[in-house]
Amino acid sequence: MPEEVRATFAVRHLSILDENGNVDEPLMPPLSDAEIRRMYEAMVLARTFDDRALALQREGRLGTYPPIRGQEAAQVGSAFALAPSDWVFPSFRETGVHLTLGYPIDRLFLYWAGDERGQITPDHLNIFPVCVSVGTHIPHAVGVAMAMKYRQDPAVAVAWFGDGATSKGDFHEGFNMAGVFRLPVVFICQNNQWAISVPLQRQTAATTLAQKAIAYGFEGVQVDGNDVFAVYKATTDALDRARRGDGPTFIECVTYRMADHTTADDAARYRAPEEVDAWLKRDPLIRLERFMDGKGLWSTAYGDEVTERAVAAIDEAIRQMEAAPPPDPTEMFAQTLATPSPRQARQAQEL
Numbered sequence: 001m002p003e004e005v006r007a008t009f010a011v012r013h014l015s016i017l018d019e020n021g022n023v024d025e026p027l028m029p030p031l032s033d034a035e036i037r038r039m040y041e042a043m044v045l046a047r048t049f050d051d052r053a054l055a056l057q058r059e060g061r062l063g064t065y066p067p068i069r070g071q072e073a074a075q076v077g078s079a080f081a082l083a084p085s086d087w088v089f090p091s092f093r094e095t096g097v098h099l100t101l102g103y104p105i106d107r108l109f110l111y112w113a114g115d116e117r118g119q120i121t122p123d124h125l126n127i128f129p130v131c132v133s134v135g136t137h138i139p140h141a142v143g144v145a146m147a148m149k150y151r152q153d154p155a156v157a158v159a160w161f162g163d164g165a166t167s168k169g170d171f172h173e174g175f176n177m178a179g180v181f182r183l184p185v186v187f188i189c190q191n192n193q194w195a196i197s198v199p200l201q202r203q204t205a206a207t208t209l210a211q212k213a214i215a216y217g218f219e220g221v222q223v224d225g226n227d228v229f230a231v232y233k234a235t236t237d238a239l240d241r242a243r244r245g246d247g248p249t250f251i252e253c254v255t256y257r258m259a260d261h262t263t264a265d266d267a268a269r270y271r272a273p274e275e276v277d278a279w280l281k282r283d284p285l286i287r288l289e290r291f292m293d294g295k296g297l298w299s300t301a302y303g304d305e306v307t308e309r310a311v312a313a314i315d316e317a318i319r320q321m322e323a324a325p326p327p328d329p330t331e332m333f334a335q336t337l338a339t340p341s342p343r344q345a346r347q348a349q350e351l
């Protein structure tokens with residue numbers, strides 16, 4: 001019996017908006033001018049938050065903070081595609097997702113200042129707590145997707161994580177279950193080339209991260225993660241597929257962490273300045289500005305006005321964060337279990 005080929009696979013790479021601001025028209029998703037402006041404004045807000053958070057941390061006004069500079073298109077483009085009823089599972093580097101979905105800015109600052117009230121999600125948002133433990137929210141997202149399928153609810157669970165998370169057992173277990181049960185879940189990996197000081201080539205021997213989905217029986221697609229339109233389109237397609245009952249999708253957004261891992265890290269000790277410089281010209285924000293400028297949707301005056309509005313919103317949020325009275329210690333029990341355990345009830349009573 002001659003050998004037969006039992007499986008072959010291909011991974012598509014999607015890119016729509018190039019570094020000069022030109023788009024591949026046939027691939028361009030149907031977005032109105034107003035929607036494109038909202039995407040741009042969300043990216044500016046995310047970058048403004050990021051810059052201010054770094055400055056506040058240096059002044060001792062925030063705890064450790066993980067910057068998102070360079071990853072704004074991956075975060076805003078994906079979050080923009082969601083319906084309000086979808087379930088959001090962020091990791092620790094998803095400021096752009098939170099801001100795009102309307103998470104209160106002062107609470108985001110409060111969280112990074114080390115106050116647990118920063119994790120109290122307003123009732124109208126389906127956002128799970130920030131997951132700092134790498135990849136452990138992937139099975140949680142899969143569990144919620146299972147519940148949605150069981151209840152025949154059209155909501156989709158969406159989890160964001162990094163390249164490093166794809167080496168975790170949680171990733172593989174979650175992917176396996178998502179594939180077996182064809183669950184309505186979208187996995188969004190921001191492959192920012194580094195997991196603290198571990199470069200991608202030490203993370204995996206695979207050509208792409210996207211191909212890992214294929215081993216679990218569902219589609220993996222790679223996109224230019226600095227291209228807000230490609231990320232938006234891939235996420236929209238994946239959400240549609242999940243809502244149709246056609247199961248999960250894994251989206252690998254190829255991007256770059258422009259700054260240090262966190263304020264507790266110095267990336268200059270382990271990566272070459274030339275590498276960082278090469279990614280500078282792929283800046284997701286500049287690329288979108290160039291596109292909008294060409295379409296008559298951007299001007300210096302408009303850009304300045306958007307930045308001024310973002311700065312004003314951030315200033316107000318910082319004021320609110322710093323004016324928050326100290327928490328009542330008993331409040332912490334309210335955010336743990338819906339029905340307190342006997343021990344929790346006793347501890348709350350003692351307090």
Ligand SMILES: Cc1ncc(C[n+]2csc(CCOP(=O)(O)OP(=O)(O)O)c2C)c(N)n1
Pocket residue numbers: 093132133134161162163164165166192194195196257261
């Ligand atoms: C379970 C676990 N192990 C180790 C850490 C320490 N840690 C924090 S971030 C990180 C690297 C994560 O890399 P990646 O998944 O690529 O995400 P990125 O930080 O690049 O956004 C590690 C090892 C952790 N938070 N959780």
Ligand SMILES: [Mg+2]
Pocket residue numbers: 162163164190191192193194195196
């Ligand atoms: Mg990473």
